[in-house]
Amino acid sequence: MNKQLILAKRPVGLPEEDTWRLETNPIVAPKDGEVLIKHHYISLDPAMRGWMMDRKSYIPPVEIGEVMRAGAIGIVIKENNHPNFKEGDCIVSWGGVQQYEITTGENCYKVDENVAPMPKYLGALGMPGMTAYFGILEVAKIKEGDIVLISGAAGAVGSIVGQIAKLKGCTVIGIAGGKHKCDYLINDLGFDAAIDYKSEDIYKALDEKCPKGIDVYFDNVGGEILNAALTKIRLNARIVICGAISQYNNKENIIGPSNYLSLLVNRATMQGMVVLDYSKDYSKAAMDMGMWMMQGKLTSKEDIYEGIENFYETFLRLFSGEKMGKLVLKVI
């Protein structure tokens, strides 16, 4: 039997528990050209909140009654004339919040679980890592000496963004919630400074910790932090709009950055990105990232909770901030 988390209704604001329902359905056999994958880990990401909205976006929304979309990693346990995958293969997929999936292999790729543990392939070596890599290198186009500010800096994307920026010779300031995360940024990830937005006034803290202003702002949160960052940008600054987690559960309109005219004064650029656009270069990025990891130059944390039954309370950690690094659900 296959435990599946089904989208039951469209949430307004912070999703409530009855947004989803757990169903147990029989596992069907893979048809010709398909494989059956047993999921080991499921990726929980802020973007999932967006996929639940019935609106035009970069991918179609999850429909009511469908399995909740999510990245997943697991092992092929049955194969039916599949051209590329065989039993025992470790596969990263968009398999959704369920214990098993049947797939033709579209948008799936094989990884080696002996090189890195499975959860890393959902984090630093998966979408969040790719987002960080292409966001900071291709969109922000950092160069040595840049002053780089990152929000959501202890998160799955932000923590990698900052480490890559350090590798490239930038000064890196991270914004995160709580002393524990800020200590992690400085002591474990090598950031130059950290701002605790939960206990510090963000404007004052930026004055203190970015006295020369910033060349790059990598934004995962939106809202007042984006607005504050706009007041500190330097000439020709680049702002990467990667996410806006502070705004995803708004019931009314989201807050727009009222300081956006700083873009004009500073001839600066604000650019949105979606990691899917870079798929043709994922393998190059994964090689770089893997190499940095093996050299001890890049580290990542996965925060792992257990059981599809615990999806809801785990999912909420994305928005409460009660997690560290990449949030992952272990399928048991």
Add this chain to the structure above:
Amino acid sequence: MNKQLILAKRPVGLPEEDTWRLETNPIVAPKDGEVLIKHHYISLDPAMRGWMMDRKSYIPPVEIGEVMRAGAIGIVIKENNHPNFKEGDCIVSWGGVQQYEITTGENCYKVDENVAPMPKYLGALGMPGMTAYFGILEVAKIKEGDIVLISGAAGAVGSIVGQIAKLKGCTVIGIAGGKHKCDYLINDLGFDAAIDYKSEDIYKALDEKCPKGIDVYFDNVGGEILNAALTKIRLNARIVICGAISQYNNKENIIGPSNYLSLLVNRATMQGMVVLDYSKDYSKAAMDMGMWMMQGKLTSKEDIYEGIENFYETFLRLFSGEKMGKLVLKVI
């Protein structure tokens, strides 16, 4: 004697008449290396509102007690060992709102009043024309087939932006206030469509007139029109932030674009520009613009009012929209 308009106080909201005071002071003689210019025309621009604010911007603010900064064009009537200018030369300068100026010639340049009438050198062949040229070609990087939306489209900058975009094979939609201006866009400037923001619902009008969305939005106005345009951008769209006249007189915070996450969904860019950055290429731009004008491919209107005494009521036309094309004050 020299009539001079002096900044008397810093305005809050829409400037009141006592923001400036008119002084009459003796004309002094040019010192060694200086010239005395008699102004013929003074340029009135939305940017002047920003120069009155005491805050960091792309140029220092006008100080209280100083002559109000403005572009100007006039004739050298006295010269004292100046290396480049002689009596009778026609000079474009930042001479300010006054009848005469003394200058070393810094940031001034000579033009030929026989090629084009003086007011054109403050409009299509001056800063607004340069802003349009570099904004649409260098910042927006238009290419044939692009769908280009322009706000403030009947203004000094917008009217040129749209004509250049048409020259380059784009589809051009202009937003302006009132039927008269909209007719002008279509009948005189060759725009493909026009939206009258004073009588039309902007969201509905954009649906009708840009059914395929937009590749470029050239923004002179900010506020709700920017926000609406964000809902219509296509993949890899470019938004040029040239100005935000709807927001310049706000007493509170300006309105930020709450739909800015459309940048993410559409991998789009919002970039600010200041024309001064392109000064080394002004002459190339002026040659292109002059050629297009002589070929009848580029036209411009100047709306000319008379007398420094009438500065205040003329200046207000920038914000009420009661003007057509480039607003100029004739010095009498």
